[in-house]
Amino acid sequence: MSTIFSLFMVLIIIACVLLVIIVMVQNPKGGGLSATFGGSSAQFGVQRTNDFMEKATWVLAIIIVSLIFLSVVLTAKPSVQIKDVNAPEKKEAKAPAQSAPQAPVQKPTATK
Numbered sequence: 001m002s003t004i005f006s007l008f009m010v011l012i013i014i015a016c017v018l019l020v021i022i023v024m025v026q027n028p029k030g031g032g033l034s035a036t037f038g039g040s041s042a043q044f045g046v047q048r049t050n051d052f053m054e055k056a057t058w059v060l061a062i063i064i065v066s067l068i069f070l071s072v073v074l075t076a077k078p079s080v081q082i083k084d085v086n087a088p089e090k091k092e093a094k095a096p097a098q099s100a101p102q103a104p105v106q107k108p109t110a111t112k
Contacts, residue, residue, distance in 0.1 A: 008071035012064060019060040026053050 002075060005071060005075045008067055008075070012067045012071070015060055015064045015067065019057065019064065022053060022056050022060065026057075
């Protein structure tokens with residue numbers, strides 16, 4: 001494996017772990033981290049925490065997808081050459097087809 005591929009893999013794994021942590025901290029019913037730290041009396045703080053968690057989730061998801069695309073583009077090894085459609089094709093010279101063998105032709109001899 002190349003160094004750049006290993007670097008991308010490490011970055012993708014770190015982003016995935018962070019995304020899992022952020023998703024696990026969220027509570028789908030509006031609780032989660034915001035209910036733990038904000039309590040029920042600080043409604044403004046709850047909204048801010050929910051906004052941060054949602055933005056962090058989207059940002060990490062975009063980072064993961066971007067890193068995957070970059071790793072594919074930068075570490076790909078092309079194995080098939082693509083023909084240029086506009087380039088003229090090279091035509092191979094075909095050998096003429098052989099016909100049936102002919103009998104040897106005799107030269108007339110000079111007579112005196």
